Amino acid sequence: xxxxxxxxxxxxxxxxxxxxxxxxxxxxxxxxxxxxxxxxxxxxxxxxxxxxxxxxxxxxxxxxxxxxxxxxxxxxxxxxxxxxxxxxxxxxxxxxxxxxxxxxxxxxxxxxxxxxxxxxxxxxxxxxxxxxxxxxxxxxxxxx
Amino acid sequence: xxxxxxxxxxxxxxxxxxxxxxxxxxxxxxxxxxxxxxxxxxxxxxxxxxxxxxxxxxxxxxxxxxxxxxxxxxxxxxxxxxxxxxxxx
Numbered sequence: 001x002x003x004x005x006x007x008x009x010x011x012x013x014x015x016x017x018x019x020x021x022x023x024x025x026x027x028x029x030x031x032x033x034x035x036x037x038x039x040x041x042x043x044x045x046x047x048x049x050x051x052x053x054x055x056x057x058x059x060x061x062x063x064x065x066x067x068x069x070x071x072x073x074x075x076x077x078x079x080x081x082x083x084x085x086x087x088x089x090x091x092x093x094x095x096x097x098x099x100x101x102x103x104x105x106x107x108x109x110x111x112x113x114x115x116x117x118x119x120x121x122x123x124x125x126x127x128x129x130x131x132x133x134x135x136x137x138x139x140x141x142x143x144x
Numbered sequence: 145x146x147x148x149x150x151x152x153x154x155x156x157x158x159x160x161x162x163x164x165x166x167x168x169x170x171x172x173x174x175x176x177x178x179x180x181x182x183x184x185x186x187x188x189x190x191x192x193x194x195x196x197x198x199x200x201x202x203x204x205x206x207x208x209x210x211x212x213x214x215x216x217x218x219x220x221x222x223x224x225x226x227x228x229x230x231x232x233x
Contacts, residue, residue, distance in 0.1 A: 006176075008176045011203040011204055012176065012178075012179040012180075012202065012203060012204060013174055013175060013176040013178070013179070013204075014204075017174050017204075021173055021174065024173065024174070024175050024176065025175050025177075026175070026176055026177075027175050027176060027177030027178075028175070028176050028177020028178070028179075028180040028181070029177070030180075071177065073175075073177040073178065073180065073181035073184075075184070083175075083177065
């Protein structure tokens with residue numbers, strides 16, 4: 001099982017929207033590297049949701065419930081872009097801010113910190129466990 | 145022979161934009177990519193109408209989306225501002 005992080009602007013789509021809807025199709029990605037990460041996702045993978053632009057924090061843990069398929073929000077005939085289906089698992093009782101992440105030796109090297117414009121990025125098991133611990137969420141450790 | 149019906153009156157830019165964003169958004173669940181798709185639809189209308197420079201912002205408002213469009217001329221001066229909303233997604 002792999003772990004990923006997806007960024008969303010909460011004034012467009014937030015963790016609360018995901019919880020309210022029960023699931024969503026994570027679409028709208030228009031970067032080749034992020035697209036490759038979406039394509040690498042498998043059902044059951046974990047998906048940390050990060051609020052960008054406003055909030056600037058990891059706010060919840062979701063799970064991939066549907067593997068990559070064509071993104072219908074892409075222009076007609078443009079089959080390069082994909083999305084995945086995700087569903088919420090649990091909110092972090094204490095959102096983990098970007099400031100905390102950058103200050104934490106175990107997290108400062110996270111892919112989404114190093115490549116700040118990458119909207120979907122891989123997360124190591126150790127990073128996932130550390131974020132959940134900082135966020136006060138008690139779940140079994142990640143096992144790849 | 146029946147006379148041809150008169151041509152439909154030309155639609156205003158606002159009407160065309162509203163139709164375009166509703167066609168994309170109505171009946172859809174909110175998704176991360178939906179605001180972007182709405183913005184793309186609005187930009188398509190603007191380009192067809194010859195507005196090369198514009199800023200389109202889409203954000204949630206209640207149970208819908210608020211679309212804010214600013215048309216900018218060649219000197220980067222705001223020439224027109226349009227606000228649309230799509231309710232009941």
